[in-house]
């Protein structure tokens with residue numbers, strides 16, 4: 001079991017359990033994720049969440065981060081579908 005080194009909040013499923021933090025391999029080209037350098041993987045939904053919207057989020061910011069995550073996530077899904085069509 002990991003210790004609580006990171007104050008984690010999953011904007012996807014609201015879990016506070018995480019698997020680990022990784023330096024990002026992908027390259028986000030869109031704001032507000034241009035400067036994201038690490039992601040934290042949720043232990044419940046297994047999503048990789050950019051650390052800026054999942055680390056040290058104060059309770060009053062959690063709704064905001066969830067909203068932000070949904071926007072970004074949906075955006076990425078659309079992009080992926082778009083890329084599939086391109087093939």
Ligand SMILES: [Zn+2]
Nearest residue numbers: 010013042045
């Ligand atoms: Zn989660």
